[in-house]
Amino acid sequence: MIEFPKIQLDPDNTFASDFGILIHDEFKILYMDENLCNIIGVGKVPDKMSLPNLLSLIVDVNPEQALAHHHRLMEGSVRPRVQTFKVTKPSGKVAHVLVAESIVQWQGETAIQLAIIDITEKYNDFYQLEQQASIDSLSGLTNRNRFETILSNELTKAQKIGYPISCLYIDIDDFKLINDAYGHQAGDDVIRTFADCCKSSIRQSDFIGRWGGEEFIILLPHTSHQFALLLAERLRRRVSKSHIDMPDGTINFTISIGVNTLWGDVISPSAVLHQADQALSHAKRHGKDQVASYEKIITAHKN
Numbered sequence: 001m002i003e004f005p006k007i008q009l010d011p012d013n014t015f016a017s018d019f020g021i022l023i024h025d026e027f028k029i030l031y032m033d034e035n036l037c038n039i040i041g042v043g044k045v046p047d048k049m050s051l052p053n054l055l056s057l058i059v060d061v062n063p064e065q066a067l068a069h070h071h072r073l074m075e076g077s078v079r080p081r082v083q084t085f086k087v088t089k090p091s092g093k094v095a096h097v098l099v100a101e102s103i104v105q106w107q108g109e110t111a112i113q114l115a116i117i118d119i120t121e122k123y124n125d126f127y128q129l130e131q132q133a134s135i136d137s138l139s140g141l142t143n144r145n146r147f148e149t150i151l152s153n154e155l156t157k158a159q160k161i162g163y164p165i166s167c168l169y170i171d172i173d174d175f176k177l178i179n180d181a182y183g184h185q186a187g188d189d190v191i192r193t194f195a196d197c198c199k200s201s202i203r204q205s206d207f208i209g210r211w212g213g214e215e216f217i218i219l220l221p222h223t224s225h226q227f228a229l230l231l232a233e234r235l236r237r238r239v240s241k242s243h244i245d246m247p248d249g250t251i252n253f254t255i256s257i258g259v260n261t262l263w264g265d266v267i268s269p270s271a272v273l274h275q276a277d278q279a280l281s282h283a284k285r286h287g288k289d290q291v292a293s294y295e296k297i298i299t300a301h302k303n
């Protein structure tokens with residue numbers, strides 16, 4: 001026997017009475033109701049004469065494509081769409097809305113009706129959840145899961161457009177000794193202090209991720225190898241000057257960094273990391289607290 005679900009009205013359903021209606025033909029607005037005016041932050045329903053063309057309000061939309069869709073929808077050759085939009089109200093506040101198209105008869109003519117639902121609260125809840133799921137709770141940096149996606153997307157962009165992108169593979173030196181000497185809590189403080197040094201050393205367009213225990217990756221789009229080496233050296237110095245005060249002394253710590261740069265090369269994210277990791281291992285083998293360049297190691301190896 002097939003079992004059917006029980007369906008109840010959702011007591012948390014904020015959508016039921018709170019949607020607005022807009023009717024347009026070729027994006028000429030024919031009607032809008034009061035609910036819609038509230039959602040989009042327009043005080044009262046404007047009179048017909050002062051209604052703008054809907055297309056003039058939508059940024060980032062190709063008018064020809066929008067009109068072509070309108071015509072296909074009227075002919076019945078495409079299905080009505082449901083889309084989300086970000087609306088900046090006249091007050092500057094932002095709302096997120098869900099817009100569902102349908103074909104209606106309006107005063108004897110065929111037109112398109114848009115049912116518009118304010119989903120700002122749900123959108124913000126979702127965005128917050130997504131943010132929380134991407135952040136490493138100890139360091140406040142991007143976690144490995146999210147960083148893998150960023151790495152793959154950024155490499156694809158750099159390869160497609162053809163600009164340099166550099167990768168810093170960083171490892172805190174002798175971290176086990178710090179844990180053993182001062183305790184795990186102090187080790188955690190070292191990670192937080194290191195994360196703060198990173199955050200204050202990079203540009204807004206760069207990315208930092210915690211890759212594993214005491215391993216971190218910094219991704220620098222639009223950055224040549226030489227500049228990446230300078231940045232890595234500046235970070236290394238900043239970290240070596242930082243310290244954590246403990247009741248029984250001060251913790252100083254250092255980092256080693258492997259640097260690798262791609263410029264038009266098509267290689268996988270794991271190969272990029274492997275190359276940066278090879279440079280990092282070189283830095284570790286040669287005394288730690290230093291920056292090593294993958295390019296220099298390869299060149300030296302060839303000669």
Ligand SMILES: Nc1nc2c(ncn2[C@@H]2O[C@H](COP(=O)(O)OP(=O)(O)OP(=O)(O)O)[C@@H](O)[C@H]2O)c(=O)[nH]1
Nearest residue numbers: 171172173174175176177179184185187188213214
């Ligand atoms: N406090 C703390 N320790 C961690 C965390 N994650 C990993 N560790 C510890 O980090 C230590 C890493 O030790 P190793 O891999 O031997 O590396 P290392 O001591 O830094 O040695 P080198 O890499 O050769 O400089 C291990 O003892 C892990 O238990 C963390 O979140 N907090």
